[in-house]
Amino acid sequence: MTTTDTTDAGIPVAPVYVQSDVAPGLAERLGAPGAPPFTRGPYPTMYRGQLWTMRQFAGFGSPEDANARFHFLLERGQSALSVAFDLPTQLGYDSAHPSARADVGRVGVAVDTADDMVDLFDGIPLDRISVNFTINATAPIILAMYLVAAERQGAASADLAGTLQNDILKEFLARKTFIYPPAPSLRLSCDVIEYAAGALPRFNPISITGYHAREAGCTAIQELALAMANAIAYSEALVARGLAFDSFAPRLSFHFATTMDLFEEVAKLRAARRLWYRIATERFGASEPASGRLRFFSGNAGTTLTPQQPLNNVVRSTIQCLGAVLGGAQSIHVMGYDEAFEIPSEEAVTLSLRTQQIIALESGVARTADPLAGSYFVEALTDELEMRAQALLAEIDAAGGAAAAIEAGTPQRWIAESAYRFEREVSSGDRPRVGVNVYASDGDEPQLGDMFAADPGVAERHAARTAARVAARDPEACRSATDAVSAAARADGNVMPPLIAAARAGATLGELADVFRSVFGEFEEPALW
Amino acid sequence: MSPTRVVLAKPGLDGHDRGIKVVAMALRDAGAEVVYLGIRRTPEEIWRAALDEDADVVGVSVLSGAHVELARELLAERARIGAGAALVVGGTIPAEDAVALRAMGVDAVHPVGASLPDVVESVLSLGSKERTA
Numbered sequence: 001m002t003t004t005d006t007t008d009a010g011i012p013v014a015p016v017y018v019q020s021d022v023a024p025g026l027a028e029r030l031g032a033p034g035a036p037p038f039t040r041g042p043y044p045t046m047y048r049g050q051l052w053t054m055r056q057f058a059g060f061g062s063p064e065d066a067n068a069r070f071h072f073l074l075e076r077g078q079s080a081l082s083v084a085f086d087l088p089t090q091l092g093y094d095s096a097h098p099s100a101r102a103d104v105g106r107v108g109v110a111v112d113t114a115d116d117m118v119d120l121f122d123g124i125p126l127d128r129i130s131v132n133f134t135i136n137a138t139a140p141i142i143l144a145m146y147l148v149a150a151e152r153q154g155a156a157s158a159d160l161a162g163t164l165q166n167d168i169l170k171e172f173l174a175r176k177t178f179i180y181p182p183a184p185s186l187r188l189s190c191d192v193i194e195y196a197a198g199a200l201p202r203f204n205p206i207s208i209t210g211y212h213a214r215e216a217g218c219t220a221i222q223e224l225a226l227a228m229a230n231a232i233a234y235s236e237a238l239v240a241r242g243l244a245f246d247s248f249a250p251r252l253s254f255h256f257a258t259t260m261d262l263f264e265e266v267a268k269l270r271a272a273r274r275l276w277y278r279i280a281t282e283r284f285g286a287s288e289p290a291s292g293r294l295r296f297f298s299g300n301a302g303t304t305l306t307p308q309q310p311l312n313n314v315v316r317s318t319i320q321c322l323g324a325v326l327g328g329a330q331s332i333h334v335m336g337y338d339e340a341f342e343i344p345s346e347e348a349v350t351l352s353l354r355t356q357q358i359i360a361l362e363s364g365v366a367r368t369a370d371p372l373a374g375s376y377f378v379e380a381l382t383d384e385l386e387m388r389a390q391a392l393l394a395e396i397d398a399a400g401g402a403a404a405a406i407e408a409g410t411p412q413r414w415i416a417e418s419a420y421r422f423e424r425e426v427s428s429g430d431r432p433r434v435g436v437n438v439y440a441s442d443g444d445e446p447q448l449g450d451m452f453a454a455d456p457g458v459a460e461r462h463a464a465r466t467a468a469r470v471a472a473r474d475p476e477a478c479r480s481a482t483d484a485v486s487a488a489a490r491a492d493g494n495v496m497p498p499l500i501a502a503a504r505a506g507a508t509l510g511e512l513a514d515v516f517r518s519v520f521g522e523f524e525e526p527a528l529w
Numbered sequence: 530m531s532p533t534r535v536v537l538a539k540p541g542l543d544g545h546d547r548g549i550k551v552v553a554m555a556l557r558d559a560g561a562e563v564v565y566l567g568i569r570r571t572p573e574e575i576w577r578a579a580l581d582e583d584a585d586v587v588g589v590s591v592l593s594g595a596h597v598e599l600a601r602e603l604l605a606e607r608a609r610i611g612a613g614a615a616l617v618v619g620g621t622i623p624a625e626d627a628v629a630l631r632a633m634g635v636d637a638v639h640p641v642g643a644s645l646p647d648v649v650e651s652v653l654s655l656g657s658k659e660r661t662a
Contacts, residue, residue, distance in 0.1 A: 087542035102595035103542045176544025216547045307642035416550045423551050427645045
């Protein structure tokens, strides 16, 4: 079989689908939009009631640089924000740290202090604009700094809307911004979820993410199974703390990739909702319907973009955005056509936003909920993906659950082997990539216009700013606040209240991450290769 | 002839390891002996491993945009420690940076979009040059 008669995940596709290809009982498997098992979407009116949130992932340089990009996007009609942090911030290093130097402000914005967070959201009312944070190992610290920034604006916690990625388990699978070993990392994630369940009624304290494993190379089926396995692991840990499933489950959110195989991606997103509903009700005995109502953010896949003939990426992004919409996403990010090279330019990011707006306002696809329901092919594929993901989930269960499987390296091997298979298919030509292995350009590629240029001075300037802020704080108050964080970490107390106090007292991200390093130690990835 | 010996690693803080693992598997399938050191490796750890493993080629992958600064640190450390292996850099590298990296002394550069057989061929031929040098 070649890639032309199977889906990207390897599911055979027939030349035509007829009614008998759909198993009996479809009406029960579908339900109505906004009703169990939520196959057709989390809300009864879907986009007719409210369009998805257009949320371009953005951030680079200093907080002022990123703030300018946020205003640029909001002025062009973006409805919410999504913050990219630089790697030092994601890994708990201040900008002045020797390990940080080359990476300050590169893939995101540098944030060292709560004052930086104030600068990042200057002129942006946090009680009205929802904010997504792609942050994991340092998620509790970043949330604390964000809450201090909101407090300085006078915004009430009850009005804060947004999402903290806070899915540390998947960082051991892909992307790899872990700091501490898996067990204390999971505990910190759960501290955030537990704190938010009481204090932040409109905030999603976790975004359980299949996206990064997918970007690292796994298939749609593996993406589903891994996201569900991680969702189960967090839920079990929270229930083990004595929390009722229904007290936190309605605020769990998810994040999936949407890649190029349009119908498989739509089917995957529909299957994801049904899988989660069944897990919530059958494994955790959910009694609130909202506990089994999966809501998700979709990011297009950067790995589908090519540096060859880069304008082709506009077309790829459009198809992926359409897939996310037909799959019923609550918020969407569209990649910039120049992202195979750099952080998107202003022109590229504007076009990404316009792609969303054109699909929303001109294509008509937002008029009705789950428009592909009842398609023999899409329903058969949805059932097939659900069944295959369930089988894989059973394998993860048999291996002792997500954490044990990750420790054994099993899913990491699935991901790498699948990535290698994909590359061999591209190399052999079995998997067509336009502009790469078919219709490649002879000679010179057309050049893109102005690309994003990183500011080489940002590390030094930002480190100096933080040093000045550290010099201006009350050292005694700051020390006792960080001591309280350490005590909570050692005593199994929830770290969020003392972290918020420490952020308020001017403790830096690096200092707070070091407190946890001294209590939990650092994780060294075992050599699986 | 003995197989080409390759040490692969990710310097800096970037953890995107899809590309380097694919390259590791392809090099192994092509007959090379490959040691992948993992993520967040310092220049010293990388060249120390290259000496210990008697590597012909060191390959690093950087997808964070920090490739120029990290390559500079790696080249300085190679000179300091006196290692002889060739240095190959891959990642999200714009064309002008690829030229700059070559001018700095990086032996081969494979930006995103490079074909897998080309990467393998480049590493193996650098390896055989090291062997006959």
